[in-house]
Amino acid sequence: MGAAAQWLVIVVLVLLAISYAIQGLVWLFENELVYFILGIIAVCTLAVAYYRQGRSVKTPVDTKAIVAQAHQAEQRLVESRRALEREAEALKSLRLEVRDEVNFEVYRQAHRESRIIADRWYKHKRSAIETRNGISTSLSKMREKKRSLDQRSSSSSHILRRRSSQEALGTQSVIDSLYGALSSLNGEVDRGTHSLTSYNQQTGRLRDHIRDNCGPKGARWFAQLEERKNRIIDN
DSSP: OOHHHHHHHHHHHHHHHHHHHHHHHHHHHHHOHHHHHHHHHHHHHHHHHHHHHHHHHHSOOOHHHHHHHHHHHHHHHHHHHHHHHHHHHHHHTOOOOSSOGGGHHHHHHHHHHHHHHHHHHHHHHHHHHHHHHHHHHHHHHHHHHHHHHHHHHTTSOHHHHHHHHHHHHHHHHHHHHHHHHHHHHHHHHHHHHHHHHHHHHHHHHHHHHHHHHSHHHHHHHHHHHHHHHHHHHHO
16 A cells, blocks of 8 residues: 555544534533533633643743843942952051040041941941842742753643753753852852951951050040940840
8 A cells, every 4th residue: 555545544533523523512412512512611621721831831931131131230239349458458458556635636537437338347247148148049949940841841741842952051041050150159158257247347447446546535535335225235
């Protein structure tokens, strides 16, 4: 039997199957309307489920935007930290002299600047922690999405498996990028913690130096500073 004859037989069989199926549906509609309606509902339910499954794969998350936002946040923190380091350079060269009432105003201004920089290091550290937490949340979602895609790849139809595998590769790339950003942010948090501790200590040294080495002016300044601090604590 030639190829044309084989195709003809297949076409005839398909048409016969369709004919019998239509006759069966007509018979159900005329004699068993309840089963006919239930069958229609079942077919519609399966079609909707299949459509949703396919749609969830065809609607990928904007992974490029996630990675771009993570790197932008990381870069902002790096620039903020570098600006703080530049501003703090002048304080590093300040020499503290024993019994030095003449430089009281210099030390007082340095104490103020050191306290402001310490506050800014605290805000930098908090910002780094909040950014890290946000990226950690995105990373958890991406890892969950990757697990879901891997499971779908092993149980879906061939077309959906292929789509899921492609999306899984893109998701893994995002995961790798977010891990890199997370590592960088851990470094920023560590640097912020170290610098905050360093400037808090420096602020304390300047405060004590003014109290102990700047005569009556320094003593009055220290007393006023302590009074303001106590008022803030009491309130």
